[in-house]
Amino acid sequence: MTSTTTLSMALPVEHRDRLMRLAREVSFEAGERLFEEGRRADRFWIIRTGTVLLDLHVPGRRAAVIESLGHGELLGWSWHYAPYVWQLGAETLSPVRAWEFDAEAVRAACARDPEFGRAVATWVGRVVAHRLQASRIRLLDLYAPYGSGTPA
Amino acid sequence: MNDVPVPYQVTGVRRESADTVSLTLAPAGEEALEPFAPGQFAMVYAFGVGEIPVSVSRIGRRELVHTVRSVGAVSAALCALRPGSQVGLRGPFGTGWGLERAAGQDIVVVTGGIGLAPLRPLVLAALAARRAYGRLNLLVGSRTPEDLLYADRIRAWVDSHGPLHCQVTVDRPSPAWWGHVGLVTTLLNSALFTPENTTAYVCGPEPMIRATARDLLHRGVRPERIRVSLERNMRCATGHCGHCQLGGVLMCLDGPVIGWDRVESLLAVREL
Amino acid sequence: MTNSTTTAVLDRDGLSALVQALAAQGRTVVGPTVRDGAVVLAEIASADDLPFGWGTEVEAGRYRLVPRDDGAVFAHTAGPQSWKTYLHPQRERLWSAERAADGHLSVTEDGSEQPSYAFLGVRPCDLRAIAIQDRVLAGGRYPDRGYRERRTGAFLIAAECTEPGATCFCVSMGGGPAADSGFDLALTEVLDRAGHRFLVRTGSEAGEEVLSGLPRHPADAHTRNAARTAVDAARDRMGRAMPPVDLRALMGESLEADRWDDVAARCLTCGNCTMVCPTCFCTTTEEVTDLTGDHAERWQHWDSCFDVDFSHLHGGPVRASARSRYRQWLTHKLSTWYEQFGSSGCVGCGRCVTWCPVGIDITEEAAALHDELTDRLRREKQKETER
Structure with a gap:
């Protein structure tokens, strides 16, 4: 939890500009599915406005919402690591405006310019670490009724 | 008395x-x-x-x-x-939150679980003197929507007063929940504040306080402007029983509200 | 020493008269006396109750009474108790509460009249310990009413040290065997061919008044010299010493030291050191109810940071390990006490060393921590220069 992960804070300006040249403006209605677990992770987004829910499908149940993402946050990191397959599903909670990136184009740019590649890898790694930390703290179930959680 | x-x-x-x-x-x-x-x-x-x-x-x-x-x-x-x-x-x-420290500044209130309770009077005081402060953010973390404290009153604060940027997030959404899901620190991304001109007030379970304070610090909020409320065993509340010590801090006199600058290194020592 | 100090000499009859005079004032006179193989503090009816002819032999984890041929009365070292037994008693009722049939609650502060004490034979280390507890319990934002009443009503007769023990280290804590202030009367025992007598100095108006009513001799140069020589000699005969370093900084730098594991392997966490320490002040409370359930009392009693429940937070103790509890005791005593109360919490009386069942020696632990820190800093510096 020691790092913040929004693009403006996480990427040096020259790399940010370069990345943004690959961006395309998109918008979604509330309730649209953006990707599904197990499919090819060929895109990713930076959310400008609105909220996106990450979920996990459990048969016989409503999809379990794992986390919500909002302004400035990276949506999707599976595109960065082989085998480039989504681990979760994503659905908009509200109307969403975002920057969309073609994963293959970004990966190619990273391969051509290792310095840019390292900056992007650091940014994505930081996002992953941040979410891991948040998940770990949530695992503790700190607000749980007394005595219902893990033994002290 | x-x-x-x-x-x-x-x-x-x-x-x-x-x-x-x-x-x-x-x-x-x-x-x-x-x-x-x-x-x-x-x-x-x-x-x-x-x-x-x-x-x-x-x-x-x-x-x-x-x-x-x-x-x-x-x-x-x-x-x-x-x-x-x-x-x-x-x-x-004990010490109070010290709302006067935030005069002219943006305010970020971050709460986890029952940590909202001690901060409610601060939020109400800030709302009552809205012009004395910059932007007012209230970020609330709850286990489930049903566990959320003062739910109807939070809605009333948002509706009836000047701009209060309130966001609620839960660890475990119920089917009827249409809000944020995740740790309360993730709400900081969309909170409205200028870190170098911000006073933050944080209360909740200690791991949540530590994570929030580190995040705020990283964003550029000054450590003495991150005010946290800590919990230790208290018996007398008058500085005589010795139970509530955290290093040199006597929590009943020097706390429960204390600047992050005074406790950051102490909280990093296990079993202190 | 104030300018108005009066000096005189008391003989043994004078000492007896002193006890009688204080008792006649309605005071409870408390002094050292021999019981259960130790010099303990107890109410005394006459000077005859004092430990004439008894000395002590102490070491880490060891305490023995030894008879003395010279009949000295203040030649023993600190026993298992200190004056906090009287000023800050082990158990004290804070309040009583009644609940009426209609649910009405009434709470009454314990208003029992506090005894008016006279303490005979307060060692200079214990005078300093009393001054420290004064700051903790009677100073600050919320003075403890009971303590303050007992304290302001107490008449203190110091006995300077001429026979320091093997566990004494007051000099290295900035103190010494001489009583400088904080007493009503100060005695220095002198035993030589001219007889068994006490040089007495006054430290307050109350002391002047008491002394003026006692059979006494003028202070002669010989007695003065003998007293000064004996106290000066005691200063050089301390059995132990703290390492001559900034202990406050040392503790602050040593929170993660390996030495805590070493001492934790020996420490039984029995809390003896906190019970015998003349400055340890921690207490807890308990609620006592009667069978009807309509009457409750709030009692306060001594607690120890070695008790595992001391730091209990719903869920469990903050300090579960022996390592963390010993560290709490030592760092509080020698370091964080400054932040809280403006001084060290240790006066060098040596009780914690003597009464530790496994002989843990606070001066040895401090020295070991200092060695470990020095070592660590040297290695860090070495690494720095290699870079």
């Missing part, structure tokens, strides 16, 4: 969640405690059971509200009280 408890009558009981109750207390007789500042606490005495420290969660002219979570013998006894019962109160004790 700090030596012996002053009798207070329970005039209202409100069940906030499965294990949490808000008690409205008014002086039972002539005698009343000195006025409380937001963030201060009282030693609440359940007759025949004992005393525990509880932060004040609303400050009326005569009445005080204490929100109590049932975690031990005394808090369980307090949660079982009915209107008309009496408790004893000593106080006010």
Whole structure:
């Protein structure tokens, strides 16, 4: 939890500009599915406005919402690591405006310019670490009724 | 009065969640405690059971509200009280949040679980003097939507007062939940504040406080402007029993609200 | 020493008269006396109750009474108790509460009249310990009413040290065997061919008044010299010493030291050191109810940071390991006490060393921590220069 992960804070300006040249403006209605677990992770987004829910499908149940993402946050990191397959599903909670990136184009740019590649890898790694930390703290179930959680 | 408890009558009981109750207390007789500042606490005495420290969660002219979570013998006894019962109160004790420190600044209030209770009087005070401060953010973390404290009142604050940027996130959404899901720190991304001109007030379980304070610090909020409320064993509240020490800090006198600059290194030492 | 100090000499009859005079004032006179193989503090009816002819032999974890041929009365070292037994008693009722049939609560502060004490034979280390407890319990934002009443009503007769023990280290804590202030009367025992007598100095008006009513001799140069020589000699005969370093900084730098594991392997966490320490002040409270359930009392009693429940937070103790509890005790005593109360919490009386059942020696632990820190800093510096 020691790092913040929004693009403006996480990427040096020259790399940010370069990345943004690959961006395309998109918008979604509330309730649209953006990707599904197990499919090819060929895109990713930076959310400008609105909220996106990450979920996990459990048969016989409503999809379990794992986390919500909002302004400035990276949506999707599976595109960065082989085998480039989504681990979760994503659905908009509200109307969403975002920057969309073609994963293959970004990966190619990273391969051509290792310095840019390292900056992007650091940014994505930081996002992953941040979410891991948040998940770990949530695992503790700190607000749980007394005595219902893990033994002290 | 700090030596012996002053009798207070329970005039209202409100069940906030499965294990949490808000008690409205008014002086039972002539005698009343000195006025409380937001963030201060009282030693609440359940007759025949004992005393525990509880932060004040609303400050009326005569009445005080204490929100109590049932975690031990005394808090369980307090949660079982009915209107008309009496408790004893000593106080006010400890440092307050120090809202005046935020004059002219953006305010970020971050709460986890019952940590919202001690911060409610601060939010109300800031709303009552809206022009004295910059942007006002209230970021609330709850376990489930059902566990959210003061849910209807949070809605009322947002509706009826000047701009209050309030966001609520839960760890475990229920089917009817249409809000954020995740740790409360993730709400900082969309909070409206200029870090170098911000005072933050943080209360919740200690790991949540540590994570939030580190995040705020990383964003550029100055450590002495991150005010956290910590919990340690308290017996006397007057600095004499020695129980509430954290290094050189006597939590009942130097806290419970204390600057992150004073406790960051202490909290990094295990079992201190 | 004030300018108005009066000096005189008391003989044994004078000492007896002193006890009688204080008792005649309605005071409870407390002094050292021999019981259960130790010099303990107890109410005394006459000077005959004092430990004439008894000395002590102490070491880490060891205490023995030894008879003395010279009949000295203040030649023993600190026993298992200190004056906090009287000023800050082990158990004290804070308040009583009644619940009426209609649910009305009434709470009454314990208003029992506090005894008016006279303490005979307060060692200089214990005078400093009393001054420290004064700051903790009677100073600050919320003075402890009971303590303050007992304290302001107490008449203190110091006995300077001429026979320091093997566990004494007051000099290295900035003190010494001489009583400088904080007493009503100060005695220095002198035993030589001219007889068994006490040089007495006054430290307060109350002391002047008491002394003026006692059979006494003028202070002669010989007695003065003998007294000064004996106390000066005691200063050089301390059995132990703290390492001559900034202990406050040392503790602050040593929170993660390996030495805590070493001492934790020996420490029984029995809390003896906190019980015998003349400055340890921690207490807890308990609620006592009667069978009807309509009457409750709030009692305060001594607690120890070695008790596992001391740091209990719903869920469990903050300090579960022996390592963390010993560290809490030592760092509080020698370091964080400054932040809280403006001084060290240790006066070098040596009780914690003597009464530790496994002989843990606070001076040895401090020295070991200092060695470990020095070592660590040297290695860090070495690494720095290699870079």
